[in-house]
Amino acid sequence: MTCPLAQRDGLEARIVTSAVFFAVGTGLILHVRRALLRELRQIRKVAGAAQSVLLRPLPPRIDGLNIAAAQLSADHGANIGGDLYEVIATEHGVRVVMGDVRGHGLGAIGTAAAVLGSFREAVHDEPELACVLRRLERALARHLRERARAEHPSAGPDPDSPVAEEFVTVLLLEIRRDGEVYALNCGHPSPYRLGTGRVEPLTGAEPLPPLGPFPLPAELAATRCGRLLPGESLFLHTDGVEDARDPQGRFFPLPATLAEVVRTQPVSPQTVLRSVFTRLLRHTGGRPADDVAVLILRNDRSRVPTQQGCTVARHLG
Template identity: 75%
Template sequence: MIRIKAGVPRRPRPRTRARRPLRRALALGLPTVWGAMAITYKLTCPLAQQNSLGARIVTSAVFFAVGTGLIVQVRRSLLRELRQIRQIAGAAQNALLRPLPPRLDGLNIAAAQLSAERGAVVGGDLYEVIATEHGVRVVMGDVRGHGIAAIGTVAAVLGSFREAAHDEPDLAGVLRRLERALARHLRERARAEHPASGGLDPDSPVAEEFVTVLLLEIGGDGEISALNCGHPWPYLLSGGGVRALARADPLPPLGPFPLPAELPFVCCGQLLPGEALFLYTDGAEDVRDARGRFFPLKDALAEVVGQHPLPIPQSVLGSVFSALLRHTGGTPTDDVAMLVVRNDRKAACPHLGARGSDISGSAAGARPATTHPHSTNYPQHNGV
């Protein structure tokens, strides 16, 4: 299973400082010794002054050994520096997209991400789950582009969410905080890249940046509220099968257009005990195989649920990621992030715990998504 690596253990500082002078001396001294040996042999050894075939072979062997030693020493130094850089980068990336706790307020959580940028743990996808006094709040987002270039935008959006999730009493306030943080980040980035512009030029490539964002709030009774800005709706996994959590058209992504004055959120029913939500970024559905076919994400989830009616978050992620890598031949071209949240709370009533067998929302046991009384009705969404 692909997962976010844990933090890198730190070495004791006194020991590290004590080794630094020795490493520097070895890094500079060994190449000098090899070079001195080669020059000494060429100037002082009588064999090196001869032109016979045997003397030439010996001289070539000496310089080959010297060259090999230099290459090995340089390679060892570069590998050591590369390991240190990877450790620092891994620690920084884990601080940005920190590993989620396995359990949070009665919810079982598992998340994983695969970056399209080789050597990077964090790409253009973001997620976070936070328990607040208003309920458990979840964000899943996707920054335009992928890889290391998108990390700055991920940091701006995630940092704002981690503060706003606790401060704002409703999801609308959280979303507006994310919009302001993104706008501020893009202005600062535009000034850094084009100091003469003095701000965010509409013709600048930075002005075309956007982030799709899905905000969820799961109450103590399992009631789910959502605000969606251009992001795929999650799937609901239950013993009855797999279905989209909602069918409402999302708002535009954050960035290109301002948010409307009214932000109606969608009431998505209850997450019953034993049920799970599968959140993902569009890289999980847009990846193609060698024949150009898209990855059948819903079919992969249905296969997992068919084998395990009680979805286990870690098993779901492992199965889906394995199927995705088989589909792409192990080389996805876009960042992929997945998050599974299962309700492990005890049922408040004896009849809770199972939905109707019809997962389309038409059966009596199913609870289709509805809109809040203060929200407006959306048309049917067909983009999932």
């Protein structure tokens, strides 16, 4: 406002004044843009670090099992979402978790971290798979209580709070040295067993409710799902896979896709993963509407030990 040119009425002075203001404004916009880009890069760097801790890369082999896994967030440019998975070898067998947190954003990430942290500790401590699930249930309830207090410190335990409506679908598997598979399913999509030219759901008991809304039943036992023979694979996924739609609203044909992949010969988990993701992205036009996670485990053990005796169902009161 103190510029002498700004106080003149001539056309030339007005043009020069407008150019000055335009240059200053453009400089400010570019400065803000550069600052926002730096902040975005920093956020993505932090998100990448969180991704490596939350969904740390799985080794290609664990106790004779060949493994491949990947996660795809529905949010463009995001690295992590509400899906979770982990595979850990223990003295009780290889234990696996696949889960899906309701919702997206930081809240879902915190909930996934609470469940995964509890799983990573409990699988080594608990001889019963049912006890592992109860540990997950307690960890989730504790996390949601703490989050509700942090978000609404003056409201107290409000049953109508959005946090009170959160839940997690969870699938727990235990693959023993003889290939026997035991499972506990809390509202999660059932996995598929893959063999040469064969795709079938992993059968078991009726699934339990998702963790969060309802307590687990007093009587809880892992379900025996048969034996995973050498060369066979288990395909685990979140509901974002089968719920994915194309522009015409048609669901992604997961069983048919898997059947096509394994039609002629046993294939590696990496090949199955790559084929499913390629077809899924083609089906959705590159934009899935929900987070997607896939985990594949193939039994590459050379020999399955002879089973001794019969399997006894284990209960927890």
